[in-house]
Amino acid sequence: MVSSVSDWVKDHRNEAVKLLQELIRIPSPSGHEKACGEKVAEAMRVAGFDVARVDALGDAMGVLKGSGGGRSLLMNGHIDHVPTADMIEPYSGRLMDGSPFGSPGEVVYGRAACDMKAGVAAMVMAGAYLRDEGILLKGDYKVAAVAQEEVGGAGTMSTIERDQFLADVVLIGEATNMDLCLGHRGSMKMSVVIRGRSCHASAPERGINALYKATDLVTIIRNDLIPHIPADPLYGKSSLAITMIEVKPGAFNVVPEECRFYIDCRNTPNYPAEQLYSDLQSLIKSQSMKDPEFNAGVLPTPLINGQKSFTGFYTDPKKFPVVKEAENVIENVLGKMPTRKTWTFATDGRLYSWLGIPVIGFGPGDERSAHTAIEHVKVDDFLKTIEVYASLAQKVCA
């Protein structure tokens, strides 16, 4: 007799938590994912996946082959993580009470706990359930545990371009706090260059300090642009942040001749790149009318850490019935209807969505804990996610 997925997860609780802890204990900052990818592939083999391999970047790809004729489901999660910064024992994977983090109950603590090794471990464990119970699917159940998501998405790009590792439906397991995410905003990277005239710092009146001119414009952007960027009914607010600034020549005793600052704008469809560009241009124009020494221009931003501009995506429930199917699956497992949301941050989901594939998001953890010094995931949410993934596979691939 086939066990219900909730009984199976109860019986395999320790094994699931152990897999999550083992993944956290293998450091895998972006660009150094190979060992963690190998561990994921090993866990896939133990779980009974028909295919489990690792590519040159460290992306692990696993397949539970279906008997044919059904929809395939691809689960995507990244195994790289951001720097550990000031975390205490970031790779401990400690099982503890989450009260100090404001999450009472059992949690697993560590870098990548919610962003997003819990999601990846749940994808593998859901496959283990399907194989363990001999549940035959028609479509393939596939897992891509990818590298370099935090630095632009090279891992997922490689699995798509080199391996055509795709499916009829894609699930992104980034943290959704047990709700259903259907997309996210785009990301625009621009920079502004301000030109001045350098001179000896002991006689600053002989030059034009590009840094001072730049800070004038930064203040104008904060006061006159950011508060007026329109919101969108689906995606919510756009955000704009100035994140880096640099000067030339960058010497202690030289008034800088050039200053460049960088803008990260998470935009909605009603605030496209052309609009940001023209808004910046008109602020520059009006500032140069007030200040004849002000000389600036907007430039495309060079590739920094693989971070490029990209558009967002939204999986329209009216167009893709899988949204409703996923909602029903989640409601059955959790006993309550999930809220439809969009992520604040960007995901590799955009890379599939651009190909016309419906992309849905569901994953354990709260996105507010990602990238922080208290990164953790609730054990209960992690275990429930295994149930959701296994049930969704049966719904989509049956």
Ligand SMILES: [Zn+2]
């Ligand atoms: Zn993430």
